[in-house]
Amino acid sequence: MGDHPTIDRVEATAFVIPTDGPEADGTLSWDKTTLIVAEVTAGGRRGIGYTYSDASVVKLITEKLAEAIRGRDALATPALHQAMLHAIRNLGRPGLVATGISAVDAALWDLKGKLLGQPVAALLGAARERVPVYGSGGFTSYSVQRLKEQLGGWASEGMRWVKMKVGSDPAADPSRAVAAREAIGDTLLFVDANGAYDRKLALAMAERFAELGVIYFEEPVSSDDLPGLHLLRDRAPAGMRIAAGEYGYDPFYFRRMLEAEAVDVLQADATRCLGITGFMKADALCDARSLPLSAHCAPSLHRHPALAATRLWNIEWFHDHVRIEQMLFDGAPRVEKGSIAVDWSRPGLGIELKRADAERFKV
Ligand SMILES: [Mg+2]
Numbered sequence: 001m002g003d004h005p006t007i008d009r010v011e012a013t014a015f016v017i018p019t020d021g022p023e024a025d026g027t028l029s030w031d032k033t034t035l036i037v038a039e040v041t042a043g044g045r046r047g048i049g050y051t052y053s054d055a056s057v058v059k060l061i062t063e064k065l066a067e068a069i070r071g072r073d074a075l076a077t078p079a080l081h082q083a084m085l086h087a088i089r090n091l092g093r094p095g096l097v098a099t100g101i102s103a104v105d106a107a108l109w110d111l112k113g114k115l116l117g118q119p120v121a122a123l124l125g126a127a128r129e130r131v132p133v134y135g136s137g138g139f140t141s142y143s144v145q146r147l148k149e150q151l152g153g154w155a156s157e158g159m160r161w162v163k164m165k166v167g168s169d170p171a172a173d174p175s176r177a178v179a180a181r182e183a184i185g186d187t188l189l190f191v192d193a194n195g196a197y198d199r200k201l202a203l204a205m206a207e208r209f210a211e212l213g214v215i216y217f218e219e220p221v222s223s224d225d226l227p228g229l230h231l232l233r234d235r236a237p238a239g240m241r242i243a244a245g246e247y248g249y250d251p252f253y254f255r256r257m258l259e260a261e262a263v264d265v266l267q268a269d270a271t272r273c274l275g276i277t278g279f280m281k282a283d284a285l286c287d288a289r290s291l292p293l294s295a296h297c298a299p300s301l302h303r304h305p306a307l308a309a310t311r312l313w314n315i316e317w318f319h320d321h322v323r324i325e326q327m328l329f330d331g332a333p334r335v336e337k338g339s340i341a342v343d344w345s346r347p348g349l350g351i352e353l354k355r356a357d358a359e360r361f362k363v
Pocket of ligand 1: 192
């Protein structure tokens with residue numbers, strides 16, 4: 001269109017970063033995290049985006065997705081998004097493919113911001129100046145001591161909410177939640193079972209947690225069990241919000257979850273749900289149902305669409321991703337009084353890969 005620059009190069013690199021200790025939630029344990037960085041160039045500028053996924057996505061980005069967008073108008077974001085979706089029709093959209101598209105979509109937004117000299121939040125249009133975050137970690141692999149130190153640390157930094165994992169050992173969950181409460185003062189406690197409980201155990205746990213002052217219960221049952229989530233949402237004590245959505249890979253998933261009246265808070269992850277473009281569609285779906293939206297992990301990326309999303313409640317300040325992003329991205333956000341903001345002097349997403357520091361994690 002007109003004399004807009006066109007996409008000339010699409011690259012991707014995988015980095016595998018060990019955690020700072022064993023991490024576990026109710027249904028998974030891990031000791032490393034894979035970061036995929038996508039880069040697109042046009043008009044002499046380079047855009048960067050990322051996802052937390054699998055190294056196999058690199059090939060998808062550098063072949064299939066690159067072929068779909070190379071030579072096209074770099075500013076025509078919806079057209080580039082549609083071109084990628086069209087190209088992967090026979091591969092299947094959810095899962096790895098959606099994470100690859102998400103990384104490229106974010107890189108295209110970053111590139112557009114750099115070409116136009118504006119932060120992505122300004123391109124989308126800001127709805128607020130700062131975005132509150134909630135500290136998230138409290139892994140079930142942690143000792144009670146470590147759990148208290150981590151959550152207590154976030155509380156003392158002024159966060160309004162903190163979240164711990166539950167579900168690995170249901171018998172231990174109430175006492176760990178009591179220990180966490182003791183460490184966080186007036187800060188509010190969230191729990192996340194990652195789908196570990198069955199329906200009736202989850203309902204009983206919701207009552208126990210409510211007595212302990214917990215106000216938010218994430219994936220009490222599997223997020224695949226929409227009637228189960230609906231049961232929890234309707235039967236959990238007043239004031240206990242039920243949340244899910246982190247495994248949403250497209251707007252159709254979010255629509256189904258909302259139509260099932262499965263959640264009080266919808267979660268969406270721009271590194272999975274078809275990028276910043278997909279995240280803003282999740283916000284529109286929430287707006288149409290008057291429900292809050294919570295951004296799942298990857299805070300360096302989410303701060304831009306989170307500033308723009310009408311229904312945004314908060315961003316998950318996930319220990320593992322915060323550590324990686326502060327280590328590898330120049331310009332990664334810092335928390336002030338429980339919230340983060342955008343640096344308006346930096347165009348695009350405002351982050352750059354620290355290539356020398358990242359090199360040792362490259363696979
Ligand atoms: Mg979760």
